[in-house]
Amino acid sequence: MAGESNGAAGFGSSIRRREDPELITGRAKYTDDLQLAGMVYCTILRSDYAHAGINSIDTSEAEALDGVLGVYTAKDIEASGVPGGVPVGWLLPGLKTPEHYMLAKDTTRYVGDGVAIVVAEDQYTAHDALELIYVDYEPRDGVADPKKATADGAPLVHDDAPNNIAFDWEIGDKESTDAAFANAAHVASLDIVNNRLIPNAMEPRAALADYNNITGELVLYMTTQNPHIHRLLMSLASLGLPEHKIRVIAPEVGGGFGSKIHHYADEAIASWASMQVGRPVKWTATRTETYITDAHGRDHVTHGEMAIDADGRFIGLRVDTYAAMGAYLSTFAPAVPTYLYGTLMSGEYDLPAIYCHVYGVFTHTVPVDAYRGAGRPEATFIVERLVDEAARVTGLDPAEIRRRNFISPDAFPYQTQVALAYDSGNYIGALDKALEAIGYDDFRKEQAAAREQGKYLGLGLSTYIEACGLAPSAVVGSLGAQAGQWESAVVRVHATGKVTVYSGCSGHGQGHETTFAQIVASALGVPYDDIDVVEGDTGSMPHGWGTYGSRSAATGGSAIASAAEKVVDKARTIAAHLLEAAEEDIEFEDGNFFVKGSPDQSQSLPDVALQAYLAHNLPKGIEPALEATSFYDPANFVYPFGTHIAIVEVCSQTGNVTLQRYLAVDDVGNVINPMIVDGQVHGGIAQGIGQSLYETAVYDEGANLLSGTMLDYAVPKAHFMPSFETDRTVTPCPHNPLGVKGVGEAGSIASPAAVVNAVVDALSPFGVTHIDMPVTSEKVWNAMK
């Protein structure tokens, strides 16, 4: 089925997103748009101090304000008897898991840590009351830099985590890697800071909690990428309500980039507040709050080295990283700089020895967790920067040294030295296609001529691999996940032949309503317009694990494909009965069942569906109705790959970097909707360009966030971007029914290295070998001095 185009809107068609008309015209309903009768508002007082003791909190003036229904602190949550926890969902050996309570009890640990709650009749009063709460703080020293935080004597975030070390993790073989370095003809070595990023989803996080104190049921509308995970953690760790008494609904969700995966205190606080006041309670983050509460991304300090033999072949890679965790362990934080990072260190290369060591470090900052790419951009950046540095120290061309070291197309499946088994790939194919499209040889001539004129052009390659669609569940569990990573689907054919598809994924901008319907259109031969897709409601569908990690097509799409296959199997049995033929003689084509060789006598899928519902004449042993459920647990990760190329010009007068061209050749397997895939690639590249040139969360020495607004934190703008050139190679995933991989994160994984490699290439006449991100004009200008 994969790759077939069944009708104009089936698998492989670039039809427009059916989501867009409502979104563009403002008709779509986001959490904050929802109004319930009797609804009140909740605000949260947050610590202005990176680190402080709380001596006392005086809430009396706030309580006395007209319109205030209640003011609460951690003591009130404790007194209510709920568990009150904000748990971590990925455990590593030796991981320190200090208590994370819904509000700070006696110590605040980052600017933004929740201290008190106001519930009021309207939003203005709720915000006014925050200013009437008086907290007697005892300020203490804070630390924000993950490497400095491990020094003896650094301020401790948690007393029970000496040197602020949350975990000490390694992967690979230290001995054989050290031996490779001892035998190396060349060593490339770099110190790299992977800059901390703030997610900036367009829609701030929000929750509308409606607790019914008669039935004991909580309906929670919230900005989530994974409503079932939130229901589970609300039940087990925060509220203590039975799981079946909680219904989590994701209305339209305006972007997440990972930030809406995690279970934060705030949505639990809104729910708890609704339980206190017996009315629906809404909490909506201000943009300022999103900056100091949404989990940040990246924030690594890394030393990396590549050992190279006399022929320019990589013989060893050694990486040592300090990865910030922030003040508390966010939901999947420990997985990000470990199993999503160390396991990617082989890149696209046949690397015989790898050793990666990571300290996860508590700092007095907003917690750090998965952000578009999650570990894989950090890994790709260090590997691809080292490959360019290896080219420099060996005198080889950056394309040539990659070619020499790629895993060969006939070497798959390929077992890396860092746990992953790559199932398929053709790295040279993507590189060659990209080099040809960019005109590599001509560029090198142009670059040389431009340098003569005092004009500095640079080209950067990033030949990346990513591992996404984490699976199978047993393996993910053995690595510490407190979650499964299979996915669910229900394909329900109604009596009239119309179809509703339920997925356990939870899109927030990806276009699932379109692409999942395309999968079913091709699988069932039903018109695309006759198929609806429903996601994001724990009350409507089987358990699912949500949308993140570029997993939805590979896991959720495959679940839908296998449910659709079950539907076809059942319909075939009924059709055979209706056609009075043996089941094995029945063919299925374009939505019609017919006896082999007699296509004119057929039963369409809607014909069969009607009979299945009437159940007047079904074969023996066949149940009425026509629907199927699938719980699909993939056999392996999927491994998209590709080559990205950036061409930059550096202004010798100001240091300003201008992107002249950006070209991406991605291999994401079979493509369900090329337009949507291009859109995902564009968005990912823009985010990676943001990281490489503009964005950075800046904390001062005392761990105060300096880049706390959009005036200082540079989310890239459209006019900073060149027109992206995208192309593809297609190496289908061999282990899922659609042959699809993932594409949501590819751009943000590949592009930072491409851009920085291009800048370093442009500055090579100045002897520059590395510049940390974001590559601001001042850093470049200083480098040219």
Place this chain on the structure above:
Amino acid sequence: MFPSKFDYHRPSSVQEAVQILSDNPDAKVLAGGHSLIPVMKLRLATPSALIDIGRIDALKGISRANGSLRIGACVTYNEIANSGVVQDAAPLLAEAAGQIGDRQVRYRGTIGGNLSHADPASDLPAAALALGATLHVSGPNGSRSVSASEFFVDLMMTSLQADEILTEVEISAASAGTGSAYVKFEHPASGYALCGAAAVVTRGAGGSCTGASLCFNGVSATAVSANGVAASLVGSDLSDGAIESAVSNLSIPDAAGDMFASAGYRQELAKAIGAQALRTARDRA
């Protein structure tokens, strides 16, 4: 983002606005609101009242008479950028106004609000300085005029008294042989000027420079004039070499840095951007 409580006044004349302002010392004047409202939402500003002058017709016109361009305080950036009268009489102002913010900001933000707010990184102050603009203000004791060079006192501080309102900006229309340019190096986050250079040059009959001014936004606490550089160009042929040599001596007093760009780097940017503005102004003269 929810501001504190405030009263709202909407006077229909300047006199009425001045009266309300005199009666409410904590009040702020609201024009386009694109600087004031954001700081109120962050509760960095908590005025007791807003005096909305946006409906006062007397503050809205653009006119040119007797060699003088007059722009009402409530004229928007968009109107300035696209006004044929402004493009002809003060093209520098139109060019700078067209580079402010984005389209939405340009449709709301006003020249009077901009200059009164005196954000040193905004685009209009340097243009007003370089054009030698005269600012007309009204207070309880009547009207007075202030030159742009005396108007900007310090970071977000002007010589406006607490009970005065800026009503009109007056600029002498450009004479023949004059060229100007506004060149901006944009802060990638805010879109404000990391360094913005406003240059005006006039060439005599023989092509040599008879007058020049060069002013900067974004480098220090106020928009500043680089008089020395401009003066050294008078009499020159305005060649690239002459411009390079003039800006090489540029040093802006009290240059300020932030987490994105240091003071020293801004000084260097000012040289590069200033030279670019002068070259473009020359080519247009």
